[in-house]
Amino acid sequence: MSHLPVPSRASAPVGAHDLAADVRSFYHLPEGEHAGKACQGTACYAARHLNPERWAEAMRQDPRVYCLGECHAAPAKGQTQPRPPVRVCSRHGIVLGRLAAGGARSLADYQRQGGYAALAQALDHPPERVLAAVETSALRGRGGAGFPTGRKWRAVAQQPAGVKYVVANADEGDAGAYIDRYLLEDDPHRLIEGMILAGYAVGASQGYLYLRIEYPFAATVLRAALAEARAAGWLGPQVGGRPFAFELELVIGHGSYVCGEETALLRSIEGRRPEVMARPPYPTERGLFDRPTLLNNVETLVNVPWIVTHGGEAYAAIGFSKSRGTKALSLNSLFVRPGLYEVEFGVTVRHIVEELGGGLRSGGQLKGLLIGGPIIGLIPPHLLDTPLGFEELAAIGAGVGHGGIVAFDEHTSxxxxxxxxxxxxxxxxxxxxxxxxxxxxxxxxxxxxxxxxxxxxxxxxxxxxxxxxxxxxxxxxxxxxxxxxxxxxxxxxxxxxxxxxx
Ligand SMILES: Cc1cc2nc3c(=O)[nH]c(=O)nc-3n(C[C@H](O)[C@H](O)[C@H](O)COP(=O)(O)O)c2cc1C
The missing domain is CATH 1.20.1440.230 (NADH-ubiquinone oxidoreductase 51kDa subunit, iron-sulphur binding domain)
Known part of the structure; x- marks a missing residue:
């Protein structure tokens, strides 16, 4: 596969000076001035009684900051918090296994643990093999909507050959979610490997990684990981020494929640005012720069190397009902044991709250629970026996969303x-x-x-x-x-x- 010409980005939001005035005015943080600010996100709201002064400070701030990805230590204020504990509560640590074992930030550590082997193996076979494995796995998008990943990949692959893009959505704006943040910081090469595999499968030679500005350390780690991957030949004109070209660029957002929505995100990368666009056409047909574009969430892509190595059937054998595989969850600071957990779909919400989270701290009474951000149904205590599954949670008006869990106690009316x-x-x-x-x-x-x-x-x-x-x-x-x-x-x-x- 030859290297395809790529149009250059007009004025992508990589720095304040790149933004035209009408574009700048859209963003809350055009200068990136979130550092050291107190957070006003929903997980911090839920925990406001734990530190009323900090909450009052957050409420006075303009521009507002909605979620710093430190919900395990909420209410948060852009500073280094202790890292959250990570527990794999499934037979398979597909998503968080490496994090639970200490992570692999460098290429050397990642390769020592088998990293890039899935890609090397895939490149010896036609792209169809990767595509078929992802389809067979029954993997569904982890960014919120639960759309079948294989179907999306197939739609892009079927577009006529030409310039196509792969985009990773690392905007993780849903308050309470800090899964992608730690995947990016502690296992960056796995996302890169997943994106290259995606490019190979759908026939794309250029990828963009859209990262929220509230995760500055993730940006530092990703820049270093991209440089390492390029130097090792995993990115560039001949990936892994094979006739397949793939390049990857990091783009930093400017503090807008709605830029996590796919059409807004693509406009943001293009340097345009990131307003949502009506669909159809879907990004799979006309996405970034009007070209067919595959856009997936970080956790979705992180599953791909495992699927390629172990096969789609092995992945589909895990989980329950129409929700296959495992799901990473992040629990907020009102739990006795906040942190990151990996579970198989099908466990009940009660199991997550009581067994994993240990219930609420200080004997707090559970008022309700949000799974997957503030724009989703609140789960009342009498429905805790609902299993974790896309259809099962939708049936009670809630959802899996991105898997960030925020519990509210009696302090919240x-x-x-x-x-x-x-x-x-x-x-x-x-x-x-x-x-x-x-x-x-x-x-x-x-x-x-x-x-x-x-x-x-x-x-x-x-x-x-x-x-x-x-x-x-x-x-x-x-x-x-x-x-x-x-x-x-x-x-x-x-x-x-x-x-x-x-
Ligand atoms: C307002 C809004 C915000 C969103 N924010 C995110 C986000 O931060 N991260 C994400 O992966 N998806 C987010 N989504 C979902 C994306 O539009 C898209 O469905 C998803 O990234 C597709 O990837 P997936 O199929 O792998 O889940 C958001 C959607 C909406 C409507």
Missing amino acids: IPDLVQHVFSFGAYESCGKCTPCRRGSGRVEELFRRALAGQAAPADLQECRDLVTALKLTSLCGHGTGLARFAESILRYYPTEIEPCFK
Whole structure:
């Protein structure tokens, strides 16, 4: 496979000076000024009573910082926290196994532990073999939507030969999630190997790794890992000495949550104002620079070397129902044992909360649980026996999301949580569609009024109508996710909501 010409990026957001004025104005952190700031994300909100001064500081800050990936030590303030404990609670440590054993930051350590062997093996066979293994594995996207990975790869591979791209989504903006952060910091070459395998499978010779600016140490590690991989010939015109070219570039975001959404992310890489785009066309047909693009989450790609080495069948044999393989989870600081856990799909949420997390610290009473970020359904305590699975959690209005788990205790009142989530939603809305741009802020305002004891029943009806509009007419998962969160609250916590609108 020859090296394909790649159009150059117009003005990608790699530094403040690269951004045109209308693009700069979109971002919360065009200068990257998040360092040392207190976090206002949902995991820090849940733990605000543990350090009220820090929370007050976070609430005063402008621009706001929503999640630093330190949710195990929340409330957090951009500083070096102790690393979270890592536990593999499955027969197979596919995702976190290497982290649990101390990690492999350097190429030498990674190769000593069998790294790049999957790629070397794959390059001796046609790309179809990698593609078929990923299809057989039944792997589904770990970035939130759970879309079948093999189907996405096949869609890109089937596009006519020409310039195609592979993009890794390392934006990890969902508060409570810090899985990708530690995969990037402690096992960077596995993502690189997964991306090269993806490029080989779909016929792409250029990849981009889109990393959020809130993870500066991950950026340092990735730059070093990319240089090492290039020097060793795993990147470049002849990957592993074979006739296949692949290059990989790191692009740093600027503190926008919505840039984790795939169409916004691709526009951000292009250096354009990163507003969400309507689909179709999907990125698999017309993505980055209008070319077929494969975009996957970090954890999704990290599974690929294991699948190539062990075969798709071995992966599909793990897990449960339509959710195969293992899932990494991150538990917030309200648990007795916060940290990173790898489990097989099918364990119950109760097992995660009580057996792994050890329940809530200081004997706290569980009020509810968010799995996968703030824009997803809240799980009430009476549904803890639901198994961890895409369909099973969707059936109760929740989801697997990205696997970040935030527990709330008795210090959180549900109307206050709604106001927090919609405040976040309004702040991070890209503004492209009206229900999200206007509706999220209006729901926040109505709940603010309710919390001040100034709301009437008609205000609650207005909230319901706005939630319906968000659900039916939003352009992307940001608006529909906010609706999903609100619906779960109205369904499971009516006795906490209705008295506020009297
Ligand atoms: C508002 C919003 C934010 C998102 N943030 C992320 C993110 O931080 N990381 C991620 O992998 N996916 C995120 N997603 C999902 C992506 O759009 C996309 O579905 C995913 O990256 C695809 O990869 P996967 O198939 O491997 O999961 C977000 C979606 C929405 C609507």
